Amino acid sequence: MAAAAGASAINSGLRSLLLNTTLRPFTSSLLRKLPLPTHLFLPNTPSHHNFSHRPFCSISPLTTSQEDNFIDPNSKSRPNVLHILEERGLLESVTSDSLRSVCSDPSLVPLKVYCGFDPTAESLHLGNLLGIIVLSWFLRCGHNAVGIIGGATGRIGDPSGKSLERPELDLVTLEKNISGIAGIVKKILVCSPGVCENAGEVQILNNYDWWKDVKFLDFLRNVGRYARVGTMMSKESVKKRLENAEQGMSYAEFTYQLLQGYDFVHLYEKEGVNVQIGGSDQWGNITAGTDLIRRLIGKSSENGAVVGSVPVVFGLTFPLLLKSDGTKFGKSEDGAIWLSASLLSPYKFYQYFFTVPDDDVVRFLKILTFLSIEEIAELERDMGKPGYVPNTAQRRLAEEVTRFVHGQEGLEEALKATEALKPGNADTKLDWKTIEGIAADVPSCSMNYDSVLNIPILDLYVSSGLLESKSAARRMLKQGGLYLNNAKVDSESKKIEADDIVDDKVILLSAGKKNRMVVRIS
Numbered sequence: 001m002a003a004a005a006g007a008s009a010i011n012s013g014l015r016s017l018l019l020n021t022t023l024r025p026f027t028s029s030l031l032r033k034l035p036l037p038t039h040l041f042l043p044n045t046p047s048h049h050n051f052s053h054r055p056f057c058s059i060s061p062l063t064t065s066q067e068d069n070f071i072d073p074n075s076k077s078r079p080n081v082l083h084i085l086e087e088r089g090l091l092e093s094v095t096s097d098s099l100r101s102v103c104s105d106p107s108l109v110p111l112k113v114y115c116g117f118d119p120t121a122e123s124l125h126l127g128n129l130l131g132i133i134v135l136s137w138f139l140r141c142g143h144n145a146v147g148i149i150g151g152a153t154g155r156i157g158d159p160s161g162k163s164l165e166r167p168e169l170d171l172v173t174l175e176k177n178i179s180g181i182a183g184i185v186k187k188i189l190v191c192s193p194g195v196c197e198n199a200g201e202v203q204i205l206n207n208y209d210w211w212k213d214v215k216f217l218d219f220l221r222n223v224g225r226y227a228r229v230g231t232m233m234s235k236e237s238v239k240k241r242l243e244n245a246e247q248g249m250s251y252a253e254f255t256y257q258l259l260q261g262y263d264f265v266h267l268y269e270k271e272g273v274n275v276q277i278g279g280s281d282q283w284g285n286i287t288a289g290t291d292l293i294r295r296l297i298g299k300s301s302e303n304g305a306v307v308g309s310v311p312v313v314f315g316l317t318f319p320l321l322l323k324s325d326g327t328k329f330g331k332s333e334d335g336a337i338w339l340s341a342s343l344l345s346p347y348k349f350y351q352y353f354f355t356v357p358d359d360d361v362v363r364f365l366k367i368l369t370f371l372s373i374e375e376i377a378e379l380e381r382d383m384g385k386p387g388y389v390p391n392t393a394q395r396r397l398a399e400e401v402t403r404f405v406h407g408q409e410g411l412e413e414a415l416k417a418t419e420a421l422k423p424g425n426a427d428t429k430l431d432w433k434t435i436e437g438i439a440a441d442v443p444s445c446s447m448n449y450d451s452v453l454n455i456p457i458l459d460l461y462v463s464s465g466l467l468e469s470k471s472a473a474r475r476m477l478k479q480g481g482l483y484l485n486n487a488k489v490d491s492e493s494k495k496i497e498a499d500d501i502v503d504d505k506v507i508l509l510s511a512g513k514k515n516r517m518v519v520r521i522s
């Protein structure tokens, strides 16, 4: 009882906060068919919606009941996630400044925040990691997170930031991409180390689950009727396309903003999600969602006038991650920084951060790691001091980001490969996994066991294609530049023995510091 009384006090407090928000009336005939949740921060309000939904992958599903959860039972102080995002350069815009106080008010139940990822490739890339990082900050501050895989939206293609319509993906590719991306989001968000005890919970859903049964007429009647063409036309993603009269824009792409907008409606209603985040290019789609929620779910009287409050929902964007030359990290750029270990080994991923220019390292530490601002400031101060060991800040960056994305195991693999692959470092024993870890990044060839066993080492340098002639190999050996599995080769008469084939699978040849060849043995 006491909780319920407290809840309604907060409810009315929030209502007055909401009444400042602009509100647009809607027709009463539709209203009857649409859900009218009276909740504000009440998750999982039952819905009367037509569109069906099944969880795609639910990790620690939220089981919050209604009134009892209106007040946070552990009403301790809650770190202000918006301050944190702001001081780290991870905040571009919010739909309402009231999110700043709402997010740290310990008397309110935690927020539930979502970020969507379309399955346009089998892996996410470094640019997409920002969405996961921002979700993780919300989690670390005690809120809950939902990752949406765009199984439905990926079939249409988001026009935001794109000058051309995306090519349609076949279903096999789409399925592969969905499972690849879901796996990455799940692995990083759920296993992310350092998330405190009070961290919120994570769900991963596929929007195809609620879109697959939607009928076109229902969509037009229940959603399309509330969307204003003028507002839709004013979105950056549409204006940019229409500037190019020749290319224009398809009706399907034009509708994309409503698909994403309706996702937010659905997630608000069925899952109690009240915040959507995304890169700055997502602003139009995010506000399409907050708008639709107000229009569809806001409370109104029979004549369409608003009598209650609008639901409390927020949109938040973060800036796009840029390289120091101003270009965006993406998948279309050459050499995308993929998050999937099968497209970019943890070793190569680590090396990327280990070698970022000094100009970028502090910005990256703030955006891409969870190190405290004080620790980052100290690393920055050290960079200017005499005796600073070059790349110390980069090493820290590489360790933190690799651990976050690939886990402790991935970081250890990267560190081991970094050590082991220093030519001449015979102390660290190479194993097959370590060599395979770099195989994507150095030339490789396949040879059969019998053609390798017992052949003179100099011949292998030539037959593998690493050096063009035996005399070049001999010269290199005399200069001390030939390595077999990182151990210096010091005799011309050395032959390949069974023990030289690492785990019966591979041999690593090096000629000098930079030229390497992975020989796969079949």
Ligand SMILES: Nc1ncnc2c1ncn2[C@@H]1O[C@H](COP(=O)(O)OP(=O)(O)OP(=O)(O)O)[C@@H](O)[C@H]1O
Pocket: 118, 120, 125, 126, 127, 128, 130, 131, 158, 160, 161, 278, 279, 280, 281, 282, 319, 320, 321, 322, 328, 329, 330, 331, 332, 333
């Ligand atoms: N560099 C980036 N920084 C922050 N967010 C990004 C970045 N690149 C992409 N995103 C976010 O990831 C989402 C998906 O990106 P999207 O598929 O549009 O582009 P992309 O993967 O960069 O593709 P492309 O490389 O083909 O442009 C977008 O919503 C965007 O906000």
Ligand SMILES: N[C@@H](Cc1ccc(O)cc1)C(=O)O
Pocket: 115, 116, 117, 118, 148, 150, 153, 158, 207, 259, 260, 261, 263, 264, 282, 285
């Ligand atoms: N439009 C987003 C993905 C997304 C899909 C569905 C959503 O509900 C939200 C976001 C992108 O291009 O990456």
